[in-house]
Amino acid sequence: MSKLTAVFAACAILCGQAWAAEPAPAGTVKSAKGSVSIERDGQRLPLAAGDRVLAKDRVLTGADGAVGITLRDNTLLSAGPNSTLTLEKFAFDSTTHAGTIDATLKRGTLSVVSGKIAKSSPDAVVFRTPSTTLGVRGTEFVIEAADRGDR
C-alpha cells in the first residue's frame, strides 16, 4: 500500500467512516516517475501509481518528475517535469456523462486527451494557465505554462 493510501486509510478508520462512504475520486494515478507529490488539505504527500486524485488536489512534479492520471470520465492527463497542476473542479455523472472539469496549470507542461464530459457538454471543460483560459471541445492538446518564479 502506498504511503498516501495508508494515510488515507488511517484517516477513514479514525473518522469512523465506512471505506465505501468516501466521495468518488476524480481520477487515478496510472504512472509516477521521479519526484511527484500532491497537496491536499494543507498536507504534502508523495504520489504513486494506484493513488486516487480528488477535486481540489494540487499535483507537483520535480525536475525529474512525470505523472499520468486518468479521470473518471476517461480524460487522460499527463505532466512533465517542474509542473504544478491544480484540479479545481471535477464532477461526473456516469449515467448521463454530464459533468465539469476546471484545471489550472500554474507552471510546466501538460498533455490532455479529453474524455466523455467534453463530448457531451462543450462548455464544461476548462483549462487555465496564469495568462489564459482554454475552452475544450473534444480534442487532444498540450499546454505549457512558463515558470514565473513561484511554485
Added chain:
Amino acid sequence: MLRLLAAAAVGGLVACQSVPPSPQDRVVLLPDPDGKVGRVVVKAAGEERTLDAPYAAAEIVPGGRIKAVTEDATVVAQRYAAALAARPPRPVAYTVYFVSGRDTLTPESQPVVAEIKAELARRPVPEITVIGHTDRVGKLEANDALSLKRAEAMRALLVGEGLSAASIEAAGRGERESLVSTADEVDEPRNRRVEIGIR
C-alpha cells in the same frame, strides 16, 4: 568625464537589450490517432482565438496578446516529450454476450474474454467498469436483477483472473439501453450483453 558617462549610458542600453524574453504560455492542438482534431478556444486579456487544425498553436505573452502559429510535429514531440511519454493508456471497450435468461457467456464470447485478459496484463493500474444489459423478454424488475447478475458474473470472472474487486465497478441497466431497438418481449441476442470498459 563626459566620455565616461556616455560610455556608461551606451553600456546600460546594451545591457537592457539582453534582458530575457517575457514568459510565454503556449497551447498546441494535437491530432488523435485517426488524424482528427476537435477545438480549443483560447482566451487571454480580452482576445479570443480558436484552434481547430492539427498542430495549430497559440503563444500568449503577459498582457495577453495571442500569436497564432502552426507548430512542427517533430518540434512538439521533442519539446513535450516527458508529458507525452507519461500519457496513460487510452481507454478501450469490449462487449460479451449471454445465453437467453442466464448469466452464462455464449461460446462466441470466449475469444473476447481472452483479449480482455491480454489487455489487462498490459496495464499496471487497470480500472474496469462492467455494465450488464438484457433484451426486453421478461419484466422490467426481473431484467434489472438479471443485468446486474450478468455484470457480477463478469466481475467474478475477472476477479478469478487475479484482479482486485475494488478495481471493478459493476452495474446493471436492465432493458433500458438496447443496442438494437425492439418491441417489448422480443428475443434479441445482441441486447443480452455486458459492456466492459477498461481505463
